[in-house]
Amino acid sequence: MNDGLLHKNVYSNRNIVKISAPILLSLLAQNLIQVIDTAFLGRVGEVELGASALAGIIYIALYTLGFGFSMGSQILIGRRNGEANYNKIGDIVIQGSFFLVVLALLLIPVLRYGAVAWLPSIFESANVAGAVSAYLEWRVFGLVFAFVNLMFRAFYIGIARTKVLTVNAVVMALVNVVFDYGLIFGKLGMPELGMAGAAIASVIAEIASTLFFLLFTKKRVDTFKYGFTKIRFQWVVVKKVLDVSVFMMLQYLFSIGTWMLFFLFIENYMGERSLAITNIVRSFYTIFTIPSHAIGSTTSTMVSNTIGAGKTEEVNRLIMRLSLISLGVMTAVIIIISAFPRLMIHIYTDDPTLIQDTVLPLYVLISSLPLYSVGTVLFSAVSGTGNTRTALKFEIFTLAFYLFYMWLIIIHLRASVAAAWTTEHVYWLFLIILSLMYLRSGKWKDRKI
Secondary structure: OOOOHHHHHOOOOHHHHHHHHHHHHHHHHHHHHHHHHHHOEEEEEEEEHHHHHHHHHHHHHHHHHHHHHHHHHHHHHHHHHHHHHHHHHHHHHHHHHHHHHHHHHHHHHHHHHHHHHOOOOOOOOHHHHHHHHHHHOOOOOOOHHHHHHHHHHHHHHHHHOOHHHHHHHHHHHHHHHHHHHHHHOOOOOOOOOOHHHHHHHHHHHHHHHHHHHHHHHHHHOOOOOOOOOOOOOOOOHHHHHHHOOOEEEEEHHHHHHHHHHHHHHHHHOOHHHHHHHHHHHHHHHHHHHHHHHHHHHHHHHHHHHHHHHOOOOHHHHHHHHHHHHHHHHHHHHHHHHHHOOOHHHOOOOHHHHHHHHHHHHHHHHHHHHHHHHHHHHHHHHHOOOOOHHHHHHHHHHHHHHHHEEEEEEEHOOOOOOHHHOHHHHHHHHHHHHHHHHHHHHOOOOOOOE
């Protein structure tokens, strides 16, 4: 995709699809790691099925620190791309990678120690605690490679050259499937490691992804044009990225932390069966929302590029177009999954009673997807304007209501798993209202980053 494409009819459907389709596939590959782990571990046992959700959420809680930083980087890269200041983009990628590698090296011993020393005490079930620890002891080593991959992803999305993400998605997914199958079940000449095997397979997939990005960038990118020439630490560049991304890092950390509380409440107050049901529903949630998630990532980049090009008058029409596309795609997803719920649940378990118990919570989840499809676009647009401080405020305000509602449903009323999933309706409804108010105010138009 050429660099000027975002400056020509920025809100055309063709332009949106060209950018968002490869992002969708890359998100699919990244999320498939957790989904494949869940599908395989569901054949190992109900405890492993539930524990994989909690372990995955704890890992993602740290991963979101890097993700928030990379999203801030992506917004800055998009702005510089829109301004045609291409030679400043490489500095953002290189310095961001240095910063995130150091952060990962600091986080690994903390989480590895915590997985053994204090993490098991927060779970009601000793079996679940043991399975979570077995997973995290190995999974933490993937942070270094996952963080580097995030910066490459930010670079290619920020310059609207997203086709490379499709190939990377295929590489990552294939590597993960092969090693998951081998290391979880002891196939293909590999040892049978169960939960630990799933974690090791995920780390190997992330290493393969990093190697692919390094080779592709060296062979296919004009490194001189994009300023990949100064391989030295520059704090001034890191500080510039942090000025935008620190609020996104906190935003994602608060969000995933609250999400982790949701699973802990389910495990502590509803038991192992309810946790297994919740993990199946969460896994579906991860897959079903990928199209709108991809469009949300496209939104932040296209909004930032458009503002950088000085065409703020096109932003609102762009957001409207993206919202309608996201809602349309999600409607198609809802129709498909509503027709075959039991067949789809069977992917994760052969237990007929577990399948039956999961149907109603799955339908509740489906009913929240239209709100997600519009909300993720609007909220991404707020971040895309560069005002990440405001986005953080919206997140905190929304999470306060989310936490209260979660406490009311799960702990106070002791309602069903299906009722617990109505928390998603509350979350996205609040974010939609707050984002709409901000975008309509026009206060973002003079924001400089």
